[in-house]
Amino acid sequence: MDDDIVELLAQRDQRGIELMIERYEKLIRYIAATILPDRDTYVEECVNDVYMKLWTHGAQYDEEQASFKTYLKAITRNTALNYRKKLGRLEEVEHTDDADTLLEEYIDYSQNPEQAVIVREEIVVLNQIIRSLKKKDREIILRRFYYLQSTSQIAEAMELSETAVDSRISRLRKKMKKSYEKEMMK
Numbered sequence: 001m002d003d004d005i006v007e008l009l010a011q012r013d014q015r016g017i018e019l020m021i022e023r024y025e026k027l028i029r030y031i032a033a034t035i036l037p038d039r040d041t042y043v044e045e046c047v048n049d050v051y052m053k054l055w056t057h058g059a060q061y062d063e064e065q066a067s068f069k070t071y072l073k074a075i076t077r078n079t080a081l082n083y084r085k086k087l088g089r090l091e092e093v094e095h096t097d098d099a100d101t102l103l104e105e106y107i108d109y110s111q112n113p114e115q116a117v118i119v120r121e122e123i124v125v126l127n128q129i130i131r132s133l134k135k136k137d138r139e140i141i142l143r144r145f146y147y148l149q150s151t152s153q154i155a156e157a158m159e160l161s162e163t164a165v166d167s168r169i170s171r172l173r174k175k176m177k178k179s180y181e182k183e184m185m186k
Contacts, residue, residue, distance in 0.1 A: 002068035009058025016058065017051055024069070028076045035080035035148050039087070046083050050076050077147065125183045129176050140168055141176075 005023070008016030025047075032046040053075055061071055130138055139158065143149045151169075155162045 006061055006068055009054060017055055020054065024072055031073060031076045031147060032080045035077065035084055042083050042087065046080050049079050053079065125180060129179045137168065137172055140165065141172055144169055
């Protein structure tokens with residue numbers, strides 16, 4: 001369906017961006033606004049960054065990894081989360097001294113290679129657990145923890161009560177935790 005966009009982006013043809021905006025601008029804005037609520041300026045910057053990333057890296061898209069729409073959603077989500085982290089750091093600067101800020105900026109404790117391998121293994125296990133869920137349960141989990149939607153947003157989109165969404169999330173978290181612990185013990 002999106003082969004035309006992919007081909008145009010690979011050729012660095014402006015029409016690829018125009019088609020993408022035509023088809024997916026509402027989706028991109030929705031994801032960005034969900035992760036960056038009440039920050040319209042940053043939502044706009046985030047959306048523009050998504051377009052720029054696709055323009056500069058569009059040729060790197062691999063259709064065997066995911067659909068273009070999924071690829072686009074992942075880029076949008078990650079870009080919005082990066083903005084959210086940046087905003088969090090800017091807000092924290094007002095409350096910390098310079099030495100703490102420097103340490104946070106320049107020391108990355110997650111660069112331990114052993115830790116990176118463990119994290120990758122954990123991600124694989126979590127993805128398997130999520131894929132094993134029923135379609136509606138998987139959608140609730142992804143909406144809540146991947147797209148960071150509120151209970152009310154999920155309830156409205158899926159035509160459920162907020163209580164039903166909350167209880168499902170609670171039940172699914174327990175189920176997923178049990179499955180995760182079982183898998184990690186192997």
